[in-house]
Amino acid sequence: MNRQSQAAVLFLLGAALLHAGTTDLYLRYVKAGLRPLLLASGAILIVTALATAWYEHRRTKAKREQEQRKAGAAPHPEHAHPEHAHPEHAHPGPAHPEHSHPEPRVSWLLILPLLALILVAPPALGSYSATRTGTALQEPLAYPSLPATDPLPLSVVDYAGRAVYDHGRTLTGREVRLTGFVALDHEGTPYLVRMALNCCAADAQPVKVGLTGDIPPVLQPDTWLTITGTYTSRTTHDPVNNGPIPFIKVTTATPTPTPRDPYDESWNN
Template identity: 70%
Template sequence: MNRQAQSAVLFLLGAALLHAGLTDLYLRYVKAGLRPMLLASGAVLIAAALATAWYEWRRGRVDHPDDDHGHAHREPRVSWLLVLPLFALILVAPPALGSYSAMHTGTALQQSYGYPALPAAGRTLRLSLADYASRAVYDHGRSLRGRQIRITGFVALDRSGAPYLVRMALNCCAADAQPVKIGLTGRIPPVLQPDTWLEVTGTYTPRQTKDPVNHGPIPFLKVTRAAPVHAPHDPYDETWNT
């Protein structure tokens, strides 16, 4: 791989990063807050590729008597393998992590440093799954009692067929995604398919169980209504307090 080929690979990689950052594709890899850094990285790679190509073009117009027979040194052909991750980024968009990953990974629920006041009572309260789970376990449901609560997540079933509502929480990227789970009780739909997204309305219940993977706490929600919904724009975008 000569310098011209290297600059072409750099340009394509930078263009792929810009394409991912300007569309929803990047959400399959990193959390939404990293979008500016992803776009900046793509721009830097494209600038480096153009600078390399310009330098090689200028160099080609000048004689180099010190070079052996005027031939430039080339990199080993195995370096072309670096192109494979680029093709994977362009051609293959991995699906968001789902029920299989969730049920083989222990809950990542952590206690928050504080719980902001919730809107006044009298209307259905929409909460992120992680916020509900944290308040139910570590705040003992004090701010949840007597409220109609609405949560969105995907379905996961354990070995016994018991249903859970799950969202995957990200620290940085999909590689470190971990699930936060809540158990479902009450008026549960008779047929549930893993990875189906549900919007669940219900009320707080003090019932809890232990995650069989890491023995972390899993709270429950008493369901009064459940309806299938489309997967959200960002399946990992979740209010996450640590």
């Protein structure tokens, strides 16, 4: 892979990052707060690619001009020194053949992740990851006052933290609304889940809320639901890491489209 090819790959990668950063595609990979860094990285890669192509063009042009000057300065065979005119009288010198070192073809495999980024947008992590990873619920640093909205919209992380570590004191007597996707454990217990991010999808971990009460008779994993319900003191432990999982008593459950940002970032904000 020569420098022109490397510049082309850099340019395509930078363009892919800019495309992801200017659309909602980047939310499949990183948290929303990293968007400016993603856009800056794409711009830097494009500038680097253009600079590399320009430098290689100038280097090739200078080399060609140098070869042309050498060819024009060479003496004509008729005016050459006799010992150079007759090869049998010439003094042979050491040969210095130019050796070509082609780059290994396997280097072109580096373009495969780029093609995957451009052509295939992976879905957000769902129930498969959630049922194989223990809940990542952490105790909140504080419990901000809640608005008087009825029903009260909360994130899955916020509800779970208040239900477990504040024992539902700020939730008792309130009707709350949560949105997440469905996951079923090996016993068929339904959970409403949201994957929480530290930085990017690679470190996403689930926060789970068990469902009880008026649950739909048929629940399909990865179905997104908006549920309305009330706090219940019932809890269980995650079979994967023994972490706490609170429950919510469901009064209504409505299918909902996958949200623009499928991940929950409120657990570390």
